[in-house]
Amino acid sequence: MKLKKIYEAQNPIQVWNARRIVEDHGIRGTILNEFAGGASGALSPLDAWPELWVSEFHAERARRVLHEASLEAPGHDWKCRECTEANAAPFEVCWNCGAPPASVALPSKTEP
Numbered sequence: 001m002k003l004k005k006i007y008e009a010q011n012p013i014q015v016w017n018a019r020r021i022v023e024d025h026g027i028r029g030t031i032l033n034e035f036a037g038g039a040s041g042a043l044s045p046l047d048a049w050p051e052l053w054v055s056e057f058h059a060e061r062a063r064r065v066l067h068e069a070s071l072e073a074p075g076h077d078w079k080c081r082e083c084t085e086a087n088a089a090p091f092e093v094c095w096n097c098g099a100p101p102a103s104v105a106l107p108s109k110t111e112p
């Protein structure tokens with residue numbers, strides 16, 4: 001099975017969030033370079049961002065799902081009420097402490 005990269009971010013938790021979003025839609029995501037940066041001294045941090053890969057067959061839908069998730073979310077970044085860390089709009093939980101935003105925008109449906 002061929003895989004395609006659909007997302008990457010410097011912070012692994014952003015990638016975990018993205019994987020959760022696509023898996024909510026029944027698409028299995030694989031994270032590469034999940035632990036890069038700390039363990040591997042050979043790669044520069046820029047070369048080793050965590051990446052979200054899905055099967056080529058699902059890549060287009062997964063990208064659309066991520067895109068729609070970012071549209072559904074509030075159009076601006078939000079601040080965590082637990083740890084006051086700033087989070088990007090599409091995040092479902094705080095990247096720092098895992099708390100949900102004050103008003104959670106749940107996906108309307110996972111299946112038609």
Ligand SMILES: [Zn+2]
Nearest residue numbers: 080083094097
């Ligand atoms: Zn937090």
